[in-house]
Amino acid sequence: MPQQVTRLILVFAIFIGIFYTVRSYFVPESWGEFGHYRGNAIREIAALETKYADIKTCIECHKENAGLLAEGEHASIKCQTCHGPGYKHNKYYELQGKSNTPDSASMSTEITDTSVSTENTDTSIQKHKSTTPEEFRLRTPDDRKFCLNCHELNSGRPEKAIKQIDVTDHYNMKKKCIKCHPPHAPNS
Amino acid sequence: MPSSACTQFLTWFTMNTEKDKNKTRRDFFKVSATVVTGIAINSVFVKPSMVQAENEKENIKIPDFDKWYGFGIDIDKCIGCGNCAKACKIENDVSQEPFYFRSWVEYYVIKDDETIKIESPNGGIDGFKQSVPPDEIEKSFFVPKTCNHCAKSPCEQVCPVGATFLSPEGVVLVDKKYCIGCGYCVQSCPYGCRYISPITHTVDKCTMCYHRLKKGLPPACVEACPTGARIHGDLHDKEGELVKFMKEHNCRVLKPHLNTKPKLHYNSLNEKVI
Structure with missing residues (x-):
């Protein structure tokens, strides 16, 4: 070569x-x-972490409210739509064990605002809330603004999809919506 | 000659090891054998990603070649509450500043004089106020928008470094470690679904909550929708929820003339929607 x-x-x-x-x-x-x-x-x-939990893990402890919700007009709404992301909360109670979870039988209402003195206020859920560290606490919105985010009269909202109210003429504007319409069973 | 070299080496080795009285030649071979076997086993059995092994336990494949995911949106059910946009930001750590959205809601108002007003204040997260008097409105509706996860996505084609890709499940994803933040894909997306993240300075977009899908959960926007206006499913599953939705309704996609083959199917989509 x-x-x-x-x-x-x-x-x-x-x-x-x-x-x-x-x-x-x-x-x-x-x-x-x-x-x-x-x-x-x-x-x-x-492998990223989730923030919104599996809805099954919510129902495991909150059977009563989940049952009410499933039968009512709000059946299509899932827990975390109103209560916010629950992965941390559910994980916390999974690690804590079931002993510290609310007694599902006595959780028929969900009004938790302590400033509202009402016969509906349930001591069990309050106790549950006070024993939950703040980091793992879920929100329980009860203000009118939160309800009106969906229910306020708006031309864009399909009438069949949602009941809408005109805030200018609806009964007693100062009262909280949930006083008359319990959010888990708003049929009344 | 080689045998003498070998003998020389062994003599040298023995002399050296004799300094350390506790170690014998046998010990040396033992240690060597263990190390070599260990490396061999490690390279054969342990995969680079332990995540994969963890997920395979639950029979969820990463990636899954049998799936072909898509979205369905029923405009007849959308009430413009903005919960989908809100949940998306929380789930995916999207910047809370306005103008950075993976998922958002637009409010279309078609007026009597045929002009169109499109609003999306903070992506609809704070809700919508009716800004046009009712007597001037001919038609109005909400259009939730997000990545169309196109089967022939322009964004994937323009990426110069292969950081954007279509996963085998039909989800358009971004490899943030590989993205150089050039912004070509942001310009090429005809649906405006991409942005440069102010946090990572790489491009960011809807991942169809891929991390949730791989844990057997629906995307966060679907989880948060109160009326069931959003449907997520496998387009290959003929009995599935999404295919059923598409059979029962006359669905349309956005900008079909661009031939991007979007997989975001809208029911009752008005022709004025762009």
Whole structure:
């Protein structure tokens, strides 16, 4: 073999060798596993933490309210729509064990605002709330604004989908909505 | 010659090890054998991602090649409460500032004089107030919007570094470790579903709550919708909720002429919606 050919082959071999060494260094580990991207990216996204819990874990402890909700007009609403993300709350009670959870039988109402002196105020849920550390407490909205976020008369809302009220003429505007319409069973 | 070299090495090795009285040649071989076996076992059996192993326990595949996810939105049921947009921000740690949305709601008002007013104050998170007097309105409705998870997504095609991709389940995802924040995809998305995150300075978008799907849960927006206006499901599952919804209603997608093959199917979508 002529000398120049040998040298050329040697040069090519060195370049190819360098190329593959550099390539293996720069191309990420799982590149091309499923396509033109890092396969591990999928796994990383899948491993992110959830904030909204599985609704089954809510029902496990709050059977009474879940039952009321399922039979009423608010049946299509799920717990966390009003009460906010519950993953931390549910995880906390999962670790605590079931002993500290509210007695489901006595949880027929959910009015928790202590400033409202009403016969409906349930001591059990209040106790449950006060023993829950603030970080794991869920919101129990009871203001008119919260209800009106969905129920205020608006031309864009389909009439069949929701009962709407005109705030200017609805009975007793100063009263909280939930005094007359308990949110878990708002049929009245 | 090789045997003499070997003997020389062994002599040297023995001399060296003799300094450390506690260790024998046998110990050395034992340690060596353990280390080599350990490395071999590690490279064969332990995958780079332990996450994968954890999820496989629950029979959830990452990724799952049998699924083809899509969304359904029933405008006849949307009441414009903004709970979907709110839940999305919470679930995905999206910046609370306005203008950064993975999911948002638009309020369309078609007036008598045929002009159209489109509003989306804070993406609808704080709710909507009727800004046009009722006697001037011909028609009005809410349109929830989010990533269309196009089967032929322009955003995926323009990404210069392969950071945006269509997962085998049909979910358009962003690899934040690989994204260089050039913003080509933000410009290429015909539906305006992408933004540069002020937190990570990489592009961000709806992931269809991929992390929730892989735990057997529905996306946060679907979980938070009070009227069931949002439906999520597998388009390959012919008995599934989404396919049933699409059979029962006349669904449309946004901008079909762009041939992006969106998988966000709207029922009762007005032709004026862009």
